[in-house]
Amino acid sequence: MRTGASDLKRFLNRYNFAFLASLLLLGVLYTEGRRNEHALRAANTAAMQTMSVMSNSQRMLSALQDVESGARGFLITGQPQFAETFESGRLRLRDARAQLKAAMPAESWYRTWWQRIDPHIDARVRASMAVVEAVRQGAPELGTRLVKTNAGSVAMEEVRKHLLQLQAHEERRLAQRNAGINDQTARTRLLRLAMVIAAGVLLMSAVLAINFQAEKRRQALARARNGESQQRRQHAFLRTIIDTDENPIFVRDLAGRFVLVNKALGELVGCSVEELEGDAGPSADCLAMLQPLITHDADVTPDAPWRQDAVQMIDAAWQPRWFQIVKRALPGEGMGSVLTVAVDVSERMRAQRVKDEFVSTVSHELRTPLTSVRGALDLLGGFAQTLPGDALPLLDIARKNTERLLRLINDILDLQKIEAGQLTMVPAVHGLRGLLAHSVAAHEGYAQPMNVELVLHEGPDVQLRVDADRFAQVMANLLSNAIKHSPAGDIVEIQSEQLEGAVEISVRDHGRGIPKAFRPHVFERFTQAESNDARRKGGTGLGLAIAKSMIEQMGGTIGFDTIEGTGTTFHILLPLAEVDA
Structure with a gap:
């Protein structure tokens, strides 16, 4: 026992200096590593700031272009949707200017740049505003003269010139940061070499210590080597599998280190797999590009x-x-890891955008000629007495089909506005009785030919803060559906009931009800139960989807109760308007 203690003391005296030197080197490496980490974080922050400046500058230019195109379109056509484009462009321009100004660094160059571009932006907006106001006041010739002065065009060219200056400036800053990152990378390589040396010293000391406890340490080392070999084989097998996938796949621990990365992720951000999985982690540029994919790792349960x-x-x-x-x-063990699989849906998103643009273009191009056709048919209807008897049914069929096409186009355009968040709402305080009475009166002419009676029950005359036109559009969808699905000689009931802080509006029919299999799809687009009957009576399959979106934008909810063979009741729940005392 005494001999063993003496041997241990000699071992400690012999290698104590090596341990202390290694620990000192590790301390230096740790300090330098922290400096590198801070530098990389600063570079990453600056890169994100550059991306924010570039993104917001493009948003500002896009909004300003909408202001310009909206004003010109309104001058040329006089159609209100171009005025809406102009107004929405002004709102987005205001937000984009504020966000761009907030994203800029607090440096004199940016302040000087902003002071130069700001007057040109205001000049462009004022020029477009003057054109829009001239058209609104019934003086389009004044708007034309204003456009010919080229004041707005000159201001727009100045804006583009300054934005190009900003882009060039940001590219120079980015290049400087990249140069700094390259220097930092070189220092990191030196640190890695030093770490290898430190690891060698520690390994030598560890080997000597293992030799000191020969038999026990030899057995432990054998077990460790067997486990490490199995882990390497499993790691290599797993890497082979994920590298065959074309979608980015990676594993990160909760400390933010990339534990496993496939080739697709490296190709996506322009970094090698070794760099991403390295101790120093990915470069600032790669990390900035990866932010959308790694932001929510902490939210995984x-x-x-x-x-x-x-x-x-x-x-x-x-x-x-x-x-x-x-x-x-x-x-x-310890902190867990998060597996992320990113499936590329870029082609699907581009195809969706192309489809939406195509539908929007076709809808806009069809609405104007269809409106003209409807006007011509209405004009012919005024000469019904002079037309041959067999022409009248054909005229009625043409008028109904034209109305149906116009409703379909208007519904598609409304859906596109809803999906783009551009549906205009003008909320105001209205009495509920007046809103319901107006909707019922507007559909009497539709209900009478089908021998259906609309019954508006007495209800509370509460105040609602809603867009009256959009509310009427929602009620039109519900009432027309109820009338279509009601038997001849039956009634459609409209009721309202005041609840705590809200009012419930009900539209009830006594038709065949909604089939159980179709109920989950009632508020989906282009869906209709009993399609043959629906086609005969008309309908686009968009009305309820639009009604649901509009009610939700007005702060309410919509649902339904149905019993097959008995009828269906749609319920709208809307909050009461706050009335000032």
């Missing part, structure tokens, strides 16, 4: 996967990409 559709990011080629993200927590 062991109980359920975390999902998000259509996450946008900019890849290494500066091209926009969209991904569907699925994150799962992986069990592990």
Whole structure:
């Protein structure tokens, strides 16, 4: 026993200096590593700031272009949707200017740049505003003269010139930061070499210590080597599997380190797999591009996967990409890890955008000639007595089909506005009785030919803060559906009931009810129960989807109760307007 204690003391005296030197080197490496970390974080923050400045400058230019095109379109056509484009462009321009100014660094160059571009932006807006006001006041010739002065065009060219200056300035700053990152990378390589040396010293000391306890340490080392070999084989097998997938896949621990990365992710951000999985982590540029994919790692729970559709990011080629993200927590010792699978849906998103643009273009192009056709048919209807008897049914069929096409086009345009968040709402305080009475009166002419009676029950005359036109559009969809699905000689009941802080409006029919299989799809687009009957009576399958979106934008909810063979009741719940005392 005494001999063993003497041997241990000699071992400690012999290698104590080596341990202390290694610990001192590790301390220096730790300090330098912290400096590198701070520098990389600063570079990452600056890169994100540059991306924010570039993004907001493009948003500002896009909004200003909408202001310009909206004013010109309103001058040329006089149609109100161009005025709406102009107004929405002004609102987005205001937000984009504020966000761009907030995103800019507090440096004199940016202050000087802003002082130069700001008057030109105001000049462009004033010129467009003057054109719009001239058309609104019935003086389009004045608007034409204003456009010919080229004041707005000159201001717009100045804005573009200054934005190009900003872009060039940001590119120079980015290049300087990249140069700094390269220097930092070189220092990091030196640190890695020093760490290898330190690891060698510590390994030598560890080997000597293992030799000191020969038999026991030899057995432990054998077990450790067997486990490490198996882990390497499993790691290599797993990497082979994920590298065959074209979608980015990676695993990060909760400390933010990339534990496993496939080739698709490296190609996406322009970094090698070794760089991403390295001790120093990815470069600032790669990390900035990866932010949309790694932002919500902390939100993942062991109980359920975390999902998000259509996450946008900019890849290494500066091209926009969209991904569907699925994150799962992986069990592990200590801090767990998060597996992320990003499925590329860029082509689907581009196809959706092309489809939406095509539908919008076709809808806009069809509405004007169809309106003319409807006017011509109405004019012919005024000469019904002079037309041949067999022409009257054809004229009626043409008029009904024209009305149906116009409703379909208007519904499609409304849906596009809703999806783009551009549906205009003008809320004001209105009495509920007046709103319901107006809707019932507007549909008497539709109900009478079908031998259906509309019954408006007495109800509370409460005040609602709603857009009267949009509310009427919602009621038109509900009433027309109830009338279409009511038997001849039956009634459609409209009731209202005051609840705590809200009012419930009900539209009830006594038709065949909604089939059980169709009920989950009632508020979906282009869906209709009993399609043959619906086609015969007319309908686009969009009305209830539009009604649901409009009611939700007015702060309410919509639902239904139905019994097959008895009828259906749609319920609208809207908050009461706050009346000043």
